[in-house]
Amino acid sequence: MPGKHPDHPLADFKVGIDNVIFSVDTEQHRLLVLLVMRHEDPFIGQWSLPGTLVRQGESLETASYRVLSEKIRVNNLYVEQLYSFGGPKRDPREAEHAYNVRYLSVSYFALVRFAEAELIADGVSGIAWYPLNQLPELAFDHEEILTYGTLRLRNKVKYSPVVFDILPEMFTLSDLYQLYITILGDDFSDYSNFRTRLLKLGFLKDTGIKTSRGAGRPASLYRFEADAFEPLKDKPMVFV
Amino acid sequence: MPGKHPDHPLADFKVGIDNVIFSVDTEQHRLLVLLVMRHEDPFIGQWSLPGTLVRQGESLETASYRVLSEKIRVNNLYVEQLYSFGGPKRDPREAEHAYNVRYLSVSYFALVRFAEAELIADGVSGIAWYPLNQLPELAFDHEEILTYGTLRLRNKVKYSPVVFDILPEMFTLSDLYQLYITILGDDFSDYSNFRTRLLKLGFLKDTGIKTSRGAGRPASLYRFEADAFEPLKDKPMVFV
DNA sequence: ACAAAAGTGTTGTGATTACACCCATGG
DNA sequence: CCATGGGTGTAATCACAACACTTTTGT
Numbered sequence A, B: 001m002p003g004k005h006p007d008h009p010l011a012d013f014k015v016g017i018d019n020v021i022f023s024v025d026t027e028q029h030r031l032l033v034l035l036v037m038r039h040e041d042p043f044i045g046q047w048s049l050p051g052t053l054v055r056q057g058e059s060l061e062t063a064s065y066r067v068l069s070e071k072i073r074v075n076n077l078y079v080e081q082l083y084s085f086g087g088p089k090r091d092p093r094e095a096e097h098a099y100n101v102r103y104l105s106v107s108y109f110a111l112v113r114f115a116e117a118e119l120i121a122d123g124v125s126g127i128a129w130y131p132l133n134q135l136p137e138l139a140f141d142h143e144e145i146l147t148y149g150t151l152r153l154r155n156k157v158k159y160s161p162v163v164f165d166i167l168p169e170m171f172t173l174s175d176l177y178q179l180y181i182t183i184l185g186d187d188f189s190d191y192s193n194f195r196t197r198l199l200k201l202g203f204l205k206d207t208g209i210k211t212s213r214g215a216g217r218p219a220s221l222y223r224f225e226a227d228a229f230e231p232l233k234d235k236p237m238v239f240v
Numbered sequence C: 001a002c003a004a005a006a007g008t009g010t011t012g013t014g015a016t017t018a019c020a021c022c023c024a025t026g027g
Numbered sequence D: 001c002c003a004t005g006g007g008t009g010t011a012a013t014c015a016c017a018a019c020a021c022t023t024t025t026g027t
Helices: A060-071 A142-159 A173-184 A191-201 A226-232 B060-071 B142-159 B173-184 B191-201 B226-232
Strands: A012-025 A030-037 A051-053 A077-085 A101-112 A127-131 A204-211 A219-224 B012-025 B030-037 B051-053 B077-085 B101-112 B127-131 B204-211 B219-224
Touching: A012 A060, A012 A142, A012 A173, A012 B101, A030 A173, A051 A060, A060 A077, A060 A101, A077 A142, A077 B077, A101 A142, A101 B012, A101 B101, A142 A173, A173 A191, A173 A219, A191 A204, B012 B060, B012 B142, B012 B173, B030 B173, B051 B060, B060 B077, B060 B101, B077 B142, B101 B142, B142 B173, B173 B191, B173 B219, B191 B204
Parallel strands: A012 A101, B012 B101
Antiparallel strands: A012 A030, A012 A051, A012 B012, A030 A127, A077 A101, A204 A219, B012 B030, B012 B051, B030 B127, B077 B101, B204 B219
């Protein structure tokens, strides 16, 4: 195979993965993305999505999980592949090599529970949750990746029950409502209709336990019933 | 950067693209995918998705389009990136190299007009449209890629107007209905309700021209009005 | 007592479904 | 004149948005 098309030599690639890790701070109603400070060239001193280059024998998913677990400790999370960015000239390191190496990035999208996500400080590393509306300038083409990830997040929560992966086991219906508002903005149905719709779907089980948060009537804690959701899995369904 | 983690050497990749090219033969009500016969090892003599390895200086999209245009001549098509498969051991060529080279495949999804898609016979090459329900055994992990592509196709046509990219300029409403049936199966609303719904959306313009196909009342030819669809672009909308 | 938050009910409107039925053509 | 496919109409049901109202708590 090599040398077969001498006029059209194949490109050699290093493959990186970049994680777009979202979380929601329900207390402060903020949608957050995890960024890390770069300590190496290129883009030293700039914020970037947590990523890494894929090692020998390592799958893409493993590499993605490796960086994630180096940065945060988390119990529950949702992950899926996002997109691959692989054009020439997207990484300045390509110029450094005499031999023509390309850098391709496979991006992953993750959603984690904010309360349980403990950032791992390794002494030097800058690592922080940034609200989506107060982003710093990002390295590489990470802004494009993040934009695409945000689009996917907003679509995902509308049509699939991913949010239950990042809510606690038991939650009130206003927790759920607030979560949607924080992710999507507040331009959808009012709380009362939201309640009725979600409850009619039948996969939220009232535990009977009440919780009181300051003034106001105590709220019931609900649980997401995966079994009851199962039959609805493939139905088109808008959650908000 | 090289030599920084001597315990964890980076993997070197060749990047391939594989196209899942769908078309619909409306006459015969068959959903088709384009396959090519391999003339090289590995998997010589087996059918596979049309793919290629990415060349120096070439973007992923360009590579994808290059193979596509080597295989068929087509006027109208819809393309989007599908998924990246990159685990170790997915390509037997990895074993051939003394040095550890990995093969990553970025798959692309395409939808082309059957009537205008002229297959390019280059003398040797086997190339053929295969009905989705009569597939031969496929090389590599192409079956997995195709399964994923099919899923994407079915979702795509439900929520976006891609089908109009592969219908002729002017078409009857039963053409449209038949097309959906061929892609999705016939378990959705009846023709009469399908009509009403689509017409109410307002982006199908009756040209007034009638067409007669054998017996029965002649049908009106409709045109898809991109302008009229524009404002509906971001609304959640089920087409069938 | 009253504010705050949770939860219920009502009402009008519009979408969806399952049909029955009419229309225009070829044989 | 009838089979064939195109096209219209309708009535029952259901989903949805807006919003008024009741309930249960803390202060």
